[in-house]
Amino acid sequence: MKFKIQIVIAAAFIFVAGFAKAQEDEFADLRILYMDQKYEKLISKAEGYVDKDKTRKSPEPYLYLSKAYFEMSQLDEYAEKYPPDKAFRDALKWASKYRRKDKEGNIYDENDFYFNELKKSAIEEAGGLMSDEKYSRAKRYYDGITDFDPNDAGAWLMLGYCQMQMRSMQEAKLTYQEAGKALHTADMEKLNSTERKLLLDGVINYSDYLIQEGMKDSARTTLDLARPALEGDSEFEMYLKKVN
Incomplete structure (x- = not known):
């Protein structure tokens, strides 16, 4: 009986770990675009997630939208198409929308460096x-x-x-x-x-x-x-x- 309980517990841990990994991988494309500094593509892709019923309640797309606009507000190459003041206000706007989806701040601490810069x-x-x-x-x-x-x-x-x-x-x-x-x-x-x-x-x-x-x-x-x-x-x- 004890052996069976251990199997059930192990299976539960595997399921939880697998679910967390699936959630992380779901937005891997956003993470990669951010790391590659492809901010306009990142915005387009993240907006797609925001518009989908399946992912519109997830905080990650909103966070990446905020990050993308913030980075563009700091770079001269985007200044003409994305005026810095407006891009920065958009960064704040999407950060606010992110927090509404992450009311408990579950991924806030993971991104504390970004939020401190913001x-x-x-x-x-x-x-x-x-x-x-x-x-x-x-x-x-x-x-x-x-x-x-x-x-x-x-x-x-x-x-x-x-x-x-x-x-x-x-x-x-x-x-x-x-x-x-x-x-x-x-x-x-x-x-x-x-x-x-x-x-x-x-x-x-x-x-x-x-x-x-x-x-x-x-x-x-x-x-x-x-x-x-x-x-x-x-x-x-x-x-x-x-x-x-």
Whole structure:
């Protein structure tokens, strides 16, 4: 009896491994086109998967569409046919659609290098717009980050700040609620340098707002939540002294 159970278990493992391999191989053509830097062909092929009933719910085609547009936004050879600004916005758009198909982020960590590069570029674009006080345009980039990474507290905080500057106070209130959830649930010690800098900017902007509204204790609570990620940062430590 024990021998039969072992056979059943072994068969189950083989089936699961075979199923996972089949899923991986299903989009091997997209992976190869991406590695070969054939981005226009990759877009055409991935769009085909998006249009098919069998594969439209799979996150991989949407992810590869995002990757293709991002790479083209960085290369001069595509600039005429795919203007960099639009190509980058398309990269964010498809990243958002990818996450809707991968709600639990099952393949997010496998692609963390790509998403970090996408974040860095989005933050850079938004930063320039923030300096020019073009908050409605900067908002799109922070909104895009929260779409593909809903656990990024810094992006939520910066999105809320933009909404406040646009006088969209009800929207900002809801956004800050999402920021609070992310601050409570995110593993702050695992944030990379890009995410920590975004969190620092977001926390300082939000704390300034709370202090102006006479809610200094709430500002201290927010800073305490971010402390595991930011402790030791000179700008953060200076701000803490100012608040305390």
